[in-house]
Amino acid sequence: MPEKTVTIASRSGLHARPAKMFVQAAARQGVAVRVRVGDRPSVPATSMLGVLALGAEQGTAVILQADGPGAEEALDVLAELLSRDLDAEEAADA
Amino acid sequence: MPDAAPLPLDPRAIRLDAEAGSRDDAIRQCGETLLAVGAIDEAYIATMIERERSISTYVGEGVAIPHGTLAGKDAVHHDAISVLRFPGGVDWDGEPVVLCVGIAARDDGHVRLLSELAQILLDPERAKALRETADAAEVFRLLQPAADE
Numbered sequence: 455m456p457e458k459t460v461t462i463a464s465r466s467g468l469h470a471r472p473a474k475m476f477v478q479a480a481a482r483q484g485v486a487v488r489v490r491v492g493d494r495p496s497v498p499a500t501s502m503l504g505v506l507a508l509g510a511e512q513g514t515a516v517i518l519q520a521d522g523p524g525a526e527e528a529l530d531v532l533a534e535l536l537s538r539d540l541d542a543e544e545a546a547d548a
Numbered sequence: 549m550p551d552a553a554p555l556p557l558d559p560r561a562i563r564l565d566a567e568a569g570s571r572d573d574a575i576r577q578c579g580e581t582l583l584a585v586g587a588i589d590e591a592y593i594a595t596m597i598e599r600e601r602s603i604s605t606y607v608g609e610g611v612a613i614p615h616g617t618l619a620g621k622d623a624v625h626h627d628a629i630s631v632l633r634f635p636g637g638v639d640w641d642g643e644p645v646v647l648c649v650g651i652a653a654r655d656d657g658h659v660r661l662l663s664e665l666a667q668i669l670l671d672p673e674r675a676k677a678l679r680e681t682a683d684a685a686e687v688f689r690l691l692q693p694a695a696d697e
Contacts, residue, residue, distance in 0.1 A: 467659040471603045502607045509663030
């Protein structure tokens with residue numbers, strides 16, 4: 455199954471706001487994406503509670519996985535999102 | 549997942565019979581409860597509402613977890629949560645919210661808090677019990693780290 459590892463760039467980690475942006479982006483993908491940290495069980499990337507439960511901080515490597523047509527593209531889109539500092543974008547919006 | 553530790557919940561920060569006329573009203577009450585236990589300065593409350601306007605803190609299971617923005621962190625004295633139950637429900641941008649967990653955290657403390665809370669709420673039975681209980685002692689029991697069970 456295609457996988458992609460990405461390091462969380464957001465200053466405050468994958469918490470409520472960056473997590474929600476990630477979950478919403480995952481829901482827009484045409485394939486089911488799962489996410490995990492290390493050897494721990496993966497959770498659906500569309501589950502807000504699941505993603506929060508990962509407890510991923512800035513610098514934590516998370517592994518995205520998806521299968522089927524469009525899987526690679528979906529992983530690219532989501533990995534790109536996580537590699538940006540989404541908190542900095544929030545500050546820019548304010 | 550991160551090591552489980554008890555959530556920083558002061559018994560005085562539990563209100564199980566709250567009523568709110570709006571989402572912002574509910575957030576303000578969560579903030580005022582954190583203020584009452586000395587966890588935050590009043591300035592934090594405005595950043596909780598600002599955060600919510602930026603993006604909803606609704607997480608599913610009838611639960612919202614209002615917390616301040618990064619800029620609000622300076623107004624936090626110590627990590628704390630507040631638990632407010634709104635038996636009549638609150639319209640949270642179309643989602644019915646019964647339970648609000650207000651969160652104040654310094655530095656990176658919120659990631660651990662959110663993770664622990666999420667692990668608890670991922671258990672639908674526990675989430676349901678939290679929505680339905682009118683007993684503060686039961687809230688404490690239900691908010692023990694999931695790993696204890």
